[in-house]
Amino acid sequence: EVQLVESGGGLVQPGGSLRLSCAASGFTFSNYDMRWVRQAPGKGLEWVSSINGGGAGTFYADSVKGRFTISRDNAKNTLYLQMNSLKPEDTAVYYCAIGGTIPSSQGTQVTVSS
DSSP: OOEEEEEOOEEEOTTOOEEEEEEEESSOGGGSOEEEEEEOTTSOEEEEEEEOTTSOOEEEOTTTTTTEEEEEETTTTEEEEEEOSOOGGGOEEEEEEETTOOOOSOOEEEEEOO
């Protein structure tokens, strides 16, 4: 059974940092591109970042470019999102997903507020 479990969210002040993790199981993690998406209150899903299976190719939405860094550890079957210089508009539930699939996991809440 494919399972993705996000963690690392929380409440942080503007300008702060958080590191999200996504523990994957039930599939050959290194064979798949992965992505982070988010959903702000009252809004639809927004793509944040993607990484290819080997980890060398990374892509970012303009809204997070230069502030967020996606990475993966294929030995640990884990995807990461380092988020720096957080802004209130980054407040959302963050999900990891395999390739272009729709997230079905619980996600992790990130709230940026003073």
